[in-house]
Amino acid sequence: MNKLIQSTLLALATLTALSLSLPADAAGRVKARGATENAAGGVTAGSAAAGSGPNGGRYARGAGVATDGAGNAVGGSAGAVETAAGGRAARAGQFSANADGSFNRQGGAAAQSAAGGRLQTSGSASGDGNGNLSGVRNTSATSAAGNSYQGQTTAATGQGVQHSGACYDASGVEVACPR
Numbered sequence: 664m665n666k667l668i669q670s671t672l673l674a675l676a677t678l679t680a681l682s683l684s685l686p687a688d689a690a691g692r693v694k695a696r697g698a699t700e701n702a703a704g705g706v707t708a709g710s711a712a713a714g715s716g717p718n719g720g721r722y723a724r725g726a727g728v729a730t731d732g733a734g735n736a737v738g739g740s741a742g743a744v745e746t747a748a749g750g751r752a753a754r755a756g757q758f759s760a761n762a763d764g765s766f767n768r769q770g771g772a773a774a775q776s777a778a779g780g781r782l783q784t785s786g787s788a789s790g791d792g793n794g795n796l797s798g799v800r801n802t803s804a805t806s807a808a809g810n811s812y813q814g815q816t817t818a819a820t821g822q823g824v825q826h827s828g829a830c831y832d833a834s835g836v837e838v839a840c841p842r
Contacts, residue, residue, distance in 0.1 A: 691715045704732025719747035734762030749777040764792030779807040795820045809833030812840065 691714050698708035709727035724742035739757035756770025771785035781804065788798035797819040805811040814828030830840040 691717070701729060701731075703729075705730030705736075716747065721745050736760045746777065751775050761792070764790070766790050766792075776807065781805045 692712065693714065694710070694712040696708075696710035698706055701707045707727070707729040709725065711723070711725035713721070713723040715721040722742065722744040724740070726738070726740035728736060728738035730736045737757070737759045739755070741753070741755035743751070743753040745751045752772065752774035754770065754772035756768065758766065758768040760766045767787070767789045769785075769787035771783070773784075774782045782802075783804075784800065784802045786798065786800035788796065790796045798817070800816045802814045803812070810833055811831045812828060813831075814826065816824065816826045818824040828840060830838050832838050
């Protein structure tokens with residue numbers, strides 16, 4: 664299955680690069696997609712798109728998935744956008760799902776406003792195929808003025824959900840989080 668993950672991520676990167684090199688249509692967009700049978704007895708498929716707007720905003724995204732014919736699948740997706748004013752955001756994620764019912768998913772995202780505020784978040788979730796699930800999410804946000812928040816949420820079967828978080832002023836001193 665590791666070779667399928669590598670193949671899927673390679674296909675995703677190739678499709679994204681291809682979408683950025685193809686000529687755009689009149690609306691400033693380009694798209695590519697395809698699927699083929701693979702040596703593992705499954706299918707490998709992917710898609711990519713990119714575009715730009717009349718005011719200078721632009722985006723690119725891609726996704727890929729591969730199966731092995733035995734009920735296992737891996738995949739991933741990513742995307743990025745930039746506004747004409749200079750705001751930016753990107754996200755990426757990957758997953759694996761197995762014939763025994765187990766799965767794993769992880770991903771993250773980041774954004775920055777044109778004014779300088781920033782956000783980062785990442786998370787993962789997994790299951791063992793027997794009904795036991797767990798997950799975690801980490802988040803960090805900073806305003807253009809320098810105030811910030813750091814938090815984490817975790818959850819697991821039989822343990823419930825736990826959350827911790829803290830807020831800081833621009834000088835780094837912990838302060839009460841607004842409600």
